[in-house]
Amino acid sequence: MNMTPHIEVNTASARAPTGEVKMKARDVSVFYGDKQALFDVSLDVPARAVTALIGPSGCGKSTFLRCINRMNDSIPGAKVSGSIEIDGEDVNDRGLDPVLLRARVGMVFQKPNPFPKSIFENVAYGPRIHGLATSQSELEGVVETSLKRAGLWAEVADRLHQPGTGLSGGQQQRLVIARAIAVHPEVILMDEPCSALDPIATARVEELIDELREEYCIVIVTHSMAQAARVSQVTAFFHLGKLVESGATDEIFTNPRDSRTQDYITGRFG
Numbered sequence: 001m002n003m004t005p006h007i008e009v010n011t012a013s014a015r016a017p018t019g020e021v022k023m024k025a026r027d028v029s030v031f032y033g034d035k036q037a038l039f040d041v042s043l044d045v046p047a048r049a050v051t052a053l054i055g056p057s058g059c060g061k062s063t064f065l066r067c068i069n070r071m072n073d074s075i076p077g078a079k080v081s082g083s084i085e086i087d088g089e090d091v092n093d094r095g096l097d098p099v100l101l102r103a104r105v106g107m108v109f110q111k112p113n114p115f116p117k118s119i120f121e122n123v124a125y126g127p128r129i130h131g132l133a134t135s136q137s138e139l140e141g142v143v144e145t146s147l148k149r150a151g152l153w154a155e156v157a158d159r160l161h162q163p164g165t166g167l168s169g170g171q172q173q174r175l176v177i178a179r180a181i182a183v184h185p186e187v188i189l190m191d192e193p194c195s196a197l198d199p200i201a202t203a204r205v206e207e208l209i210d211e212l213r214e215e216y217c218i219v220i221v222t223h224s225m226a227q228a229a230r231v232s233q234v235t236a237f238f239h240l241g242k243l244v245e246s247g248a249t250d251e252i253f254t255n256p257r258d259s260r261t262q263d264y265i266t267g268r269f270g
Ligand code: ADP
Pocket: 032, 037, 055, 056, 057, 058, 059, 060, 061, 062, 063, 064, 075, 221
């Protein structure tokens, strides 16, 4: 079928990375009580790249994301089967401490959620509890580096001891990203990280995501196909709890294999 793509793909970055696989999901199913929300999802997630999860509301994107850092563990009645390996280690291994897992797998939510503490303390908290700094000056160094990496340092250097909640929404989201990277995660999960932000703050966070992919494996849930096309190298399309297809973002947006993907990206449903 002839198709006019609606979505502008960032051709400079939307090609599939050729390097190593960081994460392997195999036959991941999730039930909430009797209701099955995910059906046998298998997906390879590349290192040092952004993988976008797209699909209509309720198709299981967030559910899948929450499997990666075991956040479904805390939902009563939720049952997860299958495996997700990060560098060969199953995140569901009973011997793996969820607190350590969540340091390895950072999470950024839809609504920025800084702690009700100073900007400095927001970033210093993780390195302190994980023993990543042995002195106050080392801790200050980690905070500064993380804020710089998150593109926020210049805006907050002179008010590090003011509350994080006093920042604008976009700054708060970058603060949360600084907090996540301060503990040197391997994977960063982002669940619609820009949906509460204005277009300028969104562009700033998207730029940051693009910079961070050089170092991290990033998985982002987005309801915006335009955003997926701008920031990701790999796109996975979910529908009714199933992973319909995944592949290089430019392929998914210009030449999808499945008619459901095609219908979604051309705006026929969603
Ligand atoms: P998406 O992120 O694609 O919008 P979700 O993963 O949030 O989809 O939801 C997938 C399905 O699982 C939906 O039918 C939703 O209603 C259901 N669901 C999600 N979270 C819960 C929960 N905590 N309890 C019960 N059902 C849930």
